[in-house]
Amino acid sequence: MQPVVRVSILRCPPDKFAEMRQMMNDLEAVLRPGIEAMRGLVAFYVGEDESTSSLSNVSLWTDLDAAKQLDTFRPMLDSAKPFLDKGGTFERPIMNYLPMWELKPVGKV
Structure with missing residues (x-):
């Protein structure tokens, strides 16, 4: 099995960015328990880029089937409507990348 990097991007109207950033922060309490319990989760990051008015979820999974658990995770699906x-706008389809190569800091495992 190959690890998978999953990327989901939300584009925000610039005048709504601060509000949507707070909405995304508030979702942590709702989403965290279910995501942490999913099979194959390696890491999950939620990010913001005010210069592009975008928010992102980037996660690393042990395999594609594990990553695709988010496709049917009801709390995640339900959380989209207030943003819409x-x-x-959510970039679709959600991207699930198979790694081509990997870098790590020299001298670290």
């Missing part, structure tokens, strides 16, 4: 209602 405020003018946010």
Whole structure:
């Protein structure tokens, strides 16, 4: 099995970015327990880039089937509607990348 990097991007209207950033922060309490319990999770990052008015979820999974658990994770699916209602747009399809090569800091495992 190959690890998978999953990338989901939300584009925000610039005037709604701060509000949507807070909405995303508030979701942590709802999403964290279920995501942490999923088979194959290696790491999960939620990020923000105000210069592009975007928020992202980038996660690392042990395999594609593990990554695709998020496709049916009801709390995640339900969380999209408030963002859409405020003018946010999600890039679709969600990207699941198979690694081509990997870098690590020299001298570290």
